[in-house]
Amino acid sequence: MRHGFRLSQFKENVQENLPLHGENGVATETRANDFVVFDHVQKSYDGVSLVVKDLNLTIAKGEFLTMLGPSGSGKTTCLMMLAGFETATNGEIRLDGRNINLVPPHKRGIGMVFQNYALFPHMTVGENLSFPLEVRGMGKDEREAKVKRALDMVQMYSFINRRPAQLSGGQQQRIALARALVFDPSLVLMDEPLGALDKQLREHMQFEIKHLHESLGITVVYVTHDQGEALTMSDRVAVFNDGKIQQLAPPADLYERPENSFVAQFIGENNKLPGVIEELSEGKALVRLATGELIDATPVNVTAKGQKTLVSIRPERVEFKPEMMPPGAHMIGAEVIEVIYMGDILRARLKVAGSDDFVMKMRNTLGQTKLSPGETIRIGWHPQDARALEPM
Numbered sequence: 001m002r003h004g005f006r007l008s009q010f011k012e013n014v015q016e017n018l019p020l021h022g023e024n025g026v027a028t029e030t031r032a033n034d035f036v037v038f039d040h041v042q043k044s045y046d047g048v049s050l051v052v053k054d055l056n057l058t059i060a061k062g063e064f065l066t067m068l069g070p071s072g073s074g075k076t077t078c079l080m081m082l083a084g085f086e087t088a089t090n091g092e093i094r095l096d097g098r099n100i101n102l103v104p105p106h107k108r109g110i111g112m113v114f115q116n117y118a119l120f121p122h123m124t125v126g127e128n129l130s131f132p133l134e135v136r137g138m139g140k141d142e143r144e145a146k147v148k149r150a151l152d153m154v155q156m157y158s159f160i161n162r163r164p165a166q167l168s169g170g171q172q173q174r175i176a177l178a179r180a181l182v183f184d185p186s187l188v189l190m191d192e193p194l195g196a197l198d199k200q201l202r203e204h205m206q207f208e209i210k211h212l213h214e215s216l217g218i219t220v221v222y223v224t225h226d227q228g229e230a231l232t233m234s235d236r237v238a239v240f241n242d243g244k245i246q247q248l249a250p251p252a253d254l255y256e257r258p259e260n261s262f263v264a265q266f267i268g269e270n271n272k273l274p275g276v277i278e279e280l281s282e283g284k285a286l287v288r289l290a291t292g293e294l295i296d297a298t299p300v301n302v303t304a305k306g307q308k309t310l311v312s313i314r315p316e317r318v319e320f321k322p323e324m325m326p327p328g329a330h331m332i333g334a335e336v337i338e339v340i341y342m343g344d345i346l347r348a349r350l351k352v353a354g355s356d357d358f359v360m361k362m363r364n365t366l367g368q369t370k371l372s373p374g375e376t377i378r379i380g381w382h383p384q385d386a387r388a389l390e391p392m
């Protein structure tokens with residue numbers, strides 16, 4: 001267990017119970033609502049390569065911030081540095097205005113739920129929850145009240161005398177959540193907490209976590225590589241790749257306005273047409289596609305005429321009936337390769353401007369035209385929905 005710890009060691013550390021220290025070097029630009037600040041944070045495990053490159057991230061009090069990204073992109077490392085189980089190689093991490101670089105984990109007052117942060121198997125549910133309070137020196141009556149309240153929050157009070165082995169995976173995860181909340185932390189970190197659960201339970205727990213976040217007013221930093229989970233639960237999502245934040249934005253912005261090709265590809269389904277910038281002006285790009293057609297697009301991170309680009313278009317923003325097309329729509333020829341029936345939608349794979357993996361999604365309505373493979377059609381989209389991004 002990579003992030004595991006020994007019980008005796010934990011108890012001993014907590015019992016020191018020293019006040020929070022390490023106020024040296026608090027940067028002055030911290031604003032009142034900035035709760036968690038990563039300030040030029042870098043991390044290297046081997047002293048050679050940086051797995052976190054230059055992280056600057058500010059999380060507001062009460063925010064639900066999700067770190068989303070592919071495996072190995074540095075999400076857990078960031079969370080471990082915030083929790084205090086890893087030290088930053090460079091830079092500063094602040095919590096509520098204080099530099100916590102030198103503060104040990106148990107003095108940061110942070111609740112944690114990890115996929116592999118197991119419950120103590122030899123203790124009952126009640127003892128598991130009581131333990132973090134006991135080591136903080138809390139009296140029995142207060143402990144019992146807090147344990148009851150935390151178990152009620154996750155609707156598990158009736159399981160107080162069971163041992164972890166007598167609980168299902170989902171129930172254990174609820175207890176782990178209750179244990180993270182039992183000492184009233186203002187910040188809770190969760191690393192893939194629902195990874196081991198089946199889809200239905202996972203969705204239920206997403207709802208419960210979101211509800212607890214709202215009702216308790218806590219700040220949550222959540223890690224997942226499930227984009228659906230990130231988009232439904234978060235106030236903002238930080239998309240990680242290669243040790244860097246690629247984009248930090250509310251869910252709808254990430255989907256509607258990806259700022260680079262990685263984000264456009266990683267979030268949702270995306271069509272990409274390679275081309276060259278032919279003309280560029282404020283808010284408008286004219287792109288010559290591989291087969292010579294010229295299309296209008298919205299320039300995002302392209303800066304000069306002659307530059308290569310990938311034009312990104314969401315499949316549901318593509319229309320093939322002229323009367324359905326928004327005013328100013330751009331039209332282009334396409335060949336139908338296959339149509340897949342998916343119940344509520346029909347998914348057509350098309351050949352467009354030389355690319356044969358172009359996808360168009362159509363709602364499966366009563367009057368929807370049937371398309372057959374080999375057929376030539378005209379499709380269109382609004383230039384606003386065609387975003388000129390950098391080549392990958």
Ligand SMILES: Nc1ncnc2c1ncn2[C@@H]1O[C@H](COP(=O)(O)OP(=O)(O)OP(=O)(O)O)[C@@H](O)[C@H]1O
Nearest residue numbers: 045046051069070071072073074075076077078225
């Ligand atoms: N303790 C460690 N020692 C050495 N290298 C490590 C250690 N922990 C992580 N790494 C490396 O750092 C990089 C980032 O790992 P990290 O665990 O932060 O990724 P992640 O985004 O959480 O991935 P996943 O989605 O698979 O959990 C990876 O290349 C990983 O191999």
Ligand SMILES: [Mg+2]
Nearest residue numbers: 075076077191
């Ligand atoms: Mg991880």
